Amino acid sequence: MKRLKQVVAVIFMMSVLLPLGAKKSEAASKYVDLEIQWEDGRIAHIETLLKDGVTYGSFFSLGSGAGLLWEMEDDNTAILRSNEKRIVVHMGSTIAEVDGQEVDMGKEPVWYISHLYVPIRFLAAALDGEVVNRDTKTGKVTVTGLNNYTDTFYGSTMGYSYIIHAAKGDLEITNAYTGQKSTIPLGIKNMNVNTQDLNLNFKWTPKNLLIVIIEYSNRKTGVNDLYTLVFKNQGLIRKSVAHALMEQHEILKSDGTIQLIDDKNIRIIDDGSGNVLEVIPR
Known part of the structure; x- marks a missing residue:
């Protein structure tokens, strides 16, 4: 009797640590290699889920890679969104929503080891890409042309956010x-994050002026638009814009002056006061 009680206790502990169905889910699912080729040139190799003959992709991981914010609207509704894109899936349903239109995914979403998976053919198409190959021997899946929908760029310094x-x-x-x-x-x-890079940088001068440097560049040609803003006590005192630069421009010089470049001139600015000391034609 004592031995029987011990066996029952062990079975009970195992049932707590390993929920019923977990073993079945493991047997019915496995990971395969997924090659993701983004329209902006990025390539990533990640594991994805193969279940009942259908390849699934991680809803939140691929959404984040596409620059989309994700959220759970409720326990059964997951959303990826930006100003340009909105994808909604519902647990227990094959019907999803892409940009306000209903789309049949073919299979329901799957929760598996803390990840939400949806059929990769659906997710690739929703991100404006496509599945181009599946290796029947290894199970490897290749997806190309996925877009980046990043629509907000952030920077912060000294208690202020710049967006x-x-x-x-x-x-x-x-x-x-x-x-x-x-x-x-x-x-x-015409900001296109699939072909352009945008970076915000901050520099403080010795006399406490803030320089905000915004570089908007074409990653293929290297052509760069440069936006330079100078602030004094959080008030904008100087602004310059130079288009189609082919090389880097040094803004904060070692002699303490600031050089602002635009399409016609270079202005030499005094640190502290922000006064224009000299104008040099380009």
């Missing part, structure tokens, strides 16, 4: 403590 929304192309500055916002027009047009 550029692709749809507008302007710089929005927010005080993290008061929430007060201001907008500076930049005029960045």
Whole structure:
């Protein structure tokens, strides 16, 4: 009797540590190699799920790689979104929504070891790509042409956030403590993150001026548009825009001056006051 009680206790502990069905799920599923080729040139190799003859991709991982924000609207509804793209899937349903249109995925989403998976053919098409090959021997799947939908670029320094929304192309500055916002027009047009890079950098001068440097460059040609903003006590005092630069421009010089370049001139700016000391034609 004592021996029987011990056996029952062991079985009970195993049932707590290993939920019923977990073993069955393991047997019915396995990982295979997934090669992801993004439209912007990135290539990644990740493991993906093969279950009942269908290849699944990680909903949140691929969504994040596409620059989409993800969230659970409720226990049964998962969303990937940006200003340009919105993908919604529902647990227990093969019907998804892509940009407001219903799409039949063929199979329901699958939760597997803390990841949400959906059929890769559906997810690739929803991200404007396609499955181009599946190796019948290894199970490796290759997906090409996935788009990047990043539509917001962030930077922060000294209690202020600096945000550029692709749809507008302007710089929005927010005080993290008061929430007060201001907008500076930049005029960045036709922003395409699949072919262009956008970077925000910050430099402080010896006399406490803030220089915000925004580089918008074509990754294939190397042509670079340079936006330079100079702030004094959080107020904008100088702004310059130079288009189609082919080489880097040194803004903060070793002699303490600031050199602002635009399409016609280079202005030499005094540190501290922000006064123009000299204008040099390009």
